[in-house]
Amino acid sequence: MTSTSDRVVPPTARRRRRPTKSGVVLSEELIVETALRLLKEHGADALTVRRLGLALGADPSALYRYFRDTDDLLLAIADELIGRTLQDWHPTGDWRADLRELGLRVHAGSLAHPQAAVLSSYRVTGRAHEIQAVETILGVLRGAGFPDPEAVRIYHAFVDQALAFAALDAASLALPPAARDAEAGVWRAMYARLPADSHPNIAATARHLVQDMRRSAYPTALDLLLSAAAARLAEITGGGDGRGPVAD
Amino acid sequence: MTSTSDRVVPPTARRRRRPTKSGVVLSEELIVETALRLLKEHGADALTVRRLGLALGADPSALYRYFRDTDDLLLAIADELIGRTLQDWHPTGDWRADLRELGLRVHAGSLAHPQAAVLSSYRVTGRAHEIQAVETILGVLRGAGFPDPEAVRIYHAFVDQALAFAALDAASLALPPAARDAEAGVWRAMYARLPADSHPNIAATARHLVQDMRRSAYPTALDLLLSAAAARLAEITGGGDGRGPVAD
């Protein structure tokens, strides 16, 4: 059966470029670009089939000639995102700085398009950009001196941490504005007002909590992970004090 | 803020328990329990107001007497999950072991209800169980000797990392079985077969990759975070070797 996928024609087989009523000539690329524009300009909720059709100047159902369903469209968007994120990145030779930069990029890239990030961050695509990233990161770690099993363990923790935080932070960014404001308010209105006798630790740190919980914890968590990895490397390569980075 | 809309009566003020047409007596607890059952048995898509009403033997709109909207309900579900996770846990005095155990519990708890975890792990509920958890973890860190700003920073990184990995791993666990198998296969079928001349680092570590990528990276990431925190503590409290816990 797969009656739905029958509708979709592989890109290479498309020949008859027929303009829509409003004169636009559709294509996969144009649809993905428009979807990204919609996400960026009008928020996560703006991405519906109907609105996308409207933005394209085409009937919503025309999209189903190009994508099986909205999930298929989202994966295409995600793939485009990966490409953009890694576009200009090249390793510098300082493993710790390289991984830090890479992690922050992935995180920032996800926050730029939270909706797509939320739905795709936990998928293994096996596509070109992903493979390139794996190869590069492993190269950085092995080049730094990590033995293979350790390099793989740290690679895994590093990548999944980046993706997990990206999804987490993207998810709260993708909330409807009302809900997002409500969450921010909870820390000020609720946690900052708990009495010291019932909740001494929250009361003692309330000021710091309100400030700190506004930003993402990813930079902190990333630095902690890299610190621990550096300490581990020092141990392995023959015995620093396990405290500071060794590189440079 | 939890400004309950006009329709919602705070639980304490409920007095007239009137049975539904089918004889069920509704309550916040019953609704949350039923929602968790629905999620567990029929997946994340099964949780709709209408289906929940059906499962309860009540009109869907009756739920709006108890929860402002579906988001409010979701937060209640999330808080219930937190409560169940922390039910039997008590700090032992060894801060590092305590946090490790706690992190693993949150992770395991999420995997037990992947669908609920996926929907709620990134929310701030501001409800009883969550507040209790915050208070406890902050207590562990401050008791260990972290000064307040540092305790808050590490609290934030620790909690968000636990939640982020929980959501990430829950998400892939919540995939339809076919899709999950497909993703697992990618590592064996694709990455393990890349030629050494084009992808030397992947080829060199392929054996480790295939093994390591099957399990969650969370335990590794957690230990790295705790190691770095311990090193930080040693620095602050004036100098151990930065390697082991100092407490006691």
Add this chain to the structure above:
DNA sequence: ACCTTATGTCAACAGCGTTGACCTGTTAAG
């Protein structure tokens, strides 16, 4: 010029969250 068919359009469907109006049983006050 003709026929095939890719592709855009249209109308319709089922399901979603949510709400306002209605009805009815419970409960507190007199």
Add this chain to the structure above:
DNA sequence: CTTAACAGGTCAACGCTGTTGACATAAGGT
């Protein structure tokens, strides 16, 4: 014991969503 208030369950309806089958039409090969 009566009664009036009202919490809470029910019903019908709204506007939104993704998706599809039927239809129309223009492009392209022959």
